[in-house]
Amino acid sequence: xxxxxxxxxxxxxxxxxxxxxxxxxxxxxxxxxxxxxxxxxxxxxxxxxxxxxxxxxxxxxxxxxxxxxxxxxxxxxxxxxxxxxxxxxxxxxxxxxxxxxxxxxxxxxxxxxxxxxxxxxxxxxxxxxxxxxxxxxxxxxxxxxxxxxxxxxxxxxxxxxxxxxxxxxxxxxxxxxxxxxxxxxxxxxxxxxxxxxxxxxxxxxxxxxxxxxxxxxxxxxxxxxxxxxxxxxxxxxxxxxxxxxxxxxxxxxxxxxxxxxxxxxxxxxxxxxxxxxxxxxxxxxxxxxxxxxxxxxxxxxxxxxxxxxxxxxxxxxxxxxxxxxxxxxxxxxxxxxxxxxxxxxxxxxxxxxxxxxxxxxxxxxxxxxxxxxxxxxxxxxxxxxxxxxxxxxxxxxxxxxxxxxxxxxxxxxxxxxxxxxxxxxxxxxxxxxxxxxxxxxxxxxxxxxxxxxxxxxxxxxxxxxxxxxxxxxxxxxxxxxxxxxxxxxxxxxxxxxxxxxxxxxxxxxxxx
Numbered sequence: 001x002x003x004x005x006x007x008x009x010x011x012x013x014x015x016x017x018x019x020x021x022x023x024x025x026x027x028x029x030x031x032x033x034x035x036x037x038x039x040x041x042x043x044x045x046x047x048x049x050x051x052x053x054x055x056x057x058x059x060x061x062x063x064x065x066x067x068x069x070x071x072x073x074x075x076x077x078x079x080x081x082x083x084x085x086x087x088x089x090x091x092x093x094x095x096x097x098x099x100x101x102x103x104x105x106x107x108x109x110x111x112x113x114x115x116x117x118x119x120x121x122x123x124x125x126x127x128x129x130x131x132x133x134x135x136x137x138x139x140x141x142x143x144x145x146x147x148x149x150x151x152x153x154x155x156x157x158x159x160x161x162x163x164x165x166x167x168x169x170x171x172x173x174x175x176x177x178x179x180x181x182x183x184x185x186x187x188x189x190x191x192x193x194x195x196x197x198x199x200x201x202x203x204x205x206x207x208x209x210x211x212x213x214x215x216x217x218x219x220x221x222x223x224x225x226x227x228x229x230x231x232x233x234x235x236x237x238x239x240x241x242x243x244x245x246x247x248x249x250x251x252x253x254x255x256x257x258x259x260x261x262x263x264x265x266x267x268x269x270x271x272x273x274x275x276x277x278x279x280x281x282x283x284x285x286x287x288x289x290x291x292x293x294x295x296x297x298x299x300x301x302x303x304x305x306x307x308x309x310x311x312x313x314x315x316x317x318x319x320x321x322x323x324x325x326x327x328x329x330x331x332x333x334x335x336x337x338x339x340x341x342x343x344x345x346x347x348x349x350x351x352x353x354x355x356x357x358x359x360x361x362x363x364x365x366x367x368x369x370x371x372x373x374x375x376x377x378x379x380x381x382x383x384x385x386x387x388x389x390x391x392x393x394x395x396x397x398x399x400x401x402x403x404x405x406x407x408x409x410x411x412x413x414x415x416x417x418x419x420x421x422x423x424x425x426x427x428x429x430x431x432x433x434x435x436x437x438x439x440x441x442x443x444x445x446x447x448x449x450x451x452x453x454x455x456x457x458x459x460x461x462x463x464x465x466x467x468x469x470x471x472x473x474x475x476x477x478x479x480x481x482x483x484x485x486x487x488x489x490x491x492x493x494x495x496x497x498x499x500x501x502x503x504x505x506x507x508x509x510x511x512x
Contacts, residue, residue: 038133038230039424043279043300045332048428051233051279051302051366056449057424060432061138061233061336061366062417063098064396069124071106072379073150073169076386079377083404085128093372094135095481096409096418097457100233101132102338102368104144108151108174110218117218122225133231140281140368141222142236142338143215145172146379147191148200152181153385160186166385167194172239177211179203191379192242192286202244205254212254216261223269227278234279236304236338237262240286248289256291263298283338284327293330303328306339307367310352317352321359328363337367343394346412354436357416361432369396369417376401418459418481420498426452426489439464440499448489450509456485458498467502470494472509 039053050058072081093101109121129139149172160166164186177200184195192198204212219235226232237259244250259282270277281304284290305327307313309320328335340356342349360367374381374395381389381401389401396417398407419436422429427448434441439460454471458464459482466474470491476483487496490509495502 038136038138040230040276041138041233041279042277043234043302043334045299045301045334047332049328049332049334050364050428051334051336053424054276055424055426055452057426057452057455058364058422058429058445059099059366059424060364060421061100061140061368062421063100063102063137063367064093064096064369064417065102065104065142065339065371066128067104067144067371067374067378069106069109069121069128070104070144070171071109071150072171072377073153074377075153075168075379075382075384076377076388079375079382079389079402080404081375081377081379083373083375083399085131085372087131089372090131090135090137091480092409093132094137095479096414097421097459097482098137099423099457100138100140100366100368101372102140102142102236103128103132104142104171104239105222106144106171107177107215107218108149108172110222111214112174114174114176114214117221122222125222126226126229129226129229129231133229137231138233139231140233140236140338141226142239143219144239145242146170146240147172147194148197148242149173149175149178151175151178152185152194152196152200154183154185154187155181158183158186164188164194167191167196168379168382168385168387170379173200173204173211173215177204177214195245197242198245201242202246202250205244205250205258207254207257212258213261216258216265219262220265220269223266223275224272225269227266227270227275228273232278234281234300234302235266236281236283238283239338240283240306242286243289251285252289252291255285256295259291260296263296263301267298281336281338288323290327293327301331301333302336303331303333304336304338306370307337307356308340310355311340311342311349317355317359321356321363325363335363335365337365339370340367341370341395342413346394346410350412350415353413353416357419357434357436361434364429364432369413371395373397373399373406375399376404414459420456420458420464422454422496423457423484424453424455426454426494427492438499440497442495442497442500444493444495446493448492448494450490450492452489454487454489454494454496456487456496456498458483458485464498465500466496466498466505467500468494468496468505469503471496472506474505 154166309315310317420441
């Protein structure tokens with residue numbers, strides 16, 4: 001009941017008749033022209049789960065995280081914590097062959113005052129969705145948080161007890177949803193390791209003072225406002241959920257209940273806007289604790305863990321993928337990796353990134369690299385109160401500090417992340433194998449509707465040679481960064497390859 005009442009209040013606050021605060025006016029809502037004709041997405045569960053479009057094709061979402069709209073705390077007063085995304089950035093992402101961006105959005109900016117949604121911020125999200133869609137990229141809306149929120153920093157002048165140190169603020173929950181900071185904001189070994197952060201999560205999972213219900217209501221509002229946008233791929237419910245102190249069941253049970261309520265609010269919002277059910281992405285906690293396999297029977301869920309094995313997690317790449325895939329199998333959902341990345345010497349790490357790509361193909365998954373470019377003042381860069389970043393921050397694009405100097409895409413990452421892949425494959429994929437260095441791709445699929453269109457991405461300047469069986473009418477269109485390859489599927493079962501030595505497809509499907 002609390003969630004329903006809060007949702008009604010939030011929608012009224014943002015869409016009311018007083019004309020103050022956004023809602024469906026000025027370029028938004030059901031009367032606005034769509035930014036793109038991207039096919040609407042949903043997801044299916046079962047023995048052959050997948051993200052699919054309304055043309056019956058399995059869609060692989062591959063791309064990058066974008067943090068420009070996140071409300072990060074400023075840990076160094078002289079450094080901005082985020083970077084704007086320019087037209088050149090959007091164009092450059094599309095030139096990598098990306099089909100998706102995972103767009104960080106912040107509860108603290110959506111609902112800075114309790115019960116009052118910031119309509120201008122919603123419109124900035126809509127604008128970003130349309131910028132991506134205009135370039136053929138979907139957007140996953142990611143309710144992002146790290147260490148609970150921006151207001152968990154140790155107050156200036158507080159002396160931390162022995163063994164603890166002052167903490168910086170991060171991103172996520174608004175001030176009104178955060179207990180007052182004091183000595184309990186001092187942290188131990190990591191960003192999550194303070195009594196304040198743990199107590200914030202305890203209150204959330206217990207829905208104390210309706211804190212959890214408030215975020216549920218925010219999700220309902222976002223779905224009402226944005227689900228009709230064709231560029232919205234779906235909703236990532238909560239980034240890297242933290243842990244409450246004490247019994248682990250408090251965290252897992254509370255997280256499962258939040259997921260259930262948020263899914264219900266999103267579905268209600270979609271219904272209000274006349275949109276179909278888009279994929280809802282969910283993950284395990286920041287330390288890998290998962291909600292029960294039967295937590296929800298919603299048919300359009302996608303398991304979206306973060307896979308940092310071989311990078312910053314104490315697992316190998318293969319071990320992390322095995323764990324993630326086993327959980328997805330239990331849920332009966334498609335697997336999509338919301339974050340992964342390497343942050344050291346690319347020449348030393350590229351072998352592990354190649355292994356990640358092989359596992360991604362094996363599990364017919366998509367992913368989003370963390371992140372496009374990271375600001376010199378991002379809390380990840382600064383680390384401590386008043387801290388200074390490294391001279392070069394390694395992300396998908398390197399960033400030079402000070403000055404936030406764009407140093408370009410890391411070539412080793414580009415080799416793997418921008419490798420050939422099927423953007424949309426009629427029917428269901430059976431196998432995918434790709435090689436970024438050789439720029440080759442081989443796939444097989446079945447269950448296709450003859451006459452439907454296969455869409456592939458191929459990087460590089462040289463026009464790709466496409467072969468296969470059960471396909472025809474291949475066309476390769478040059479775009480910035482590579483080629484968009486299309487082919488007509490002639491049979492329920494088919495195969496296609498880029499850079500292979502198979503049969504050249506005919507100009508049209510055989511009659512009959």
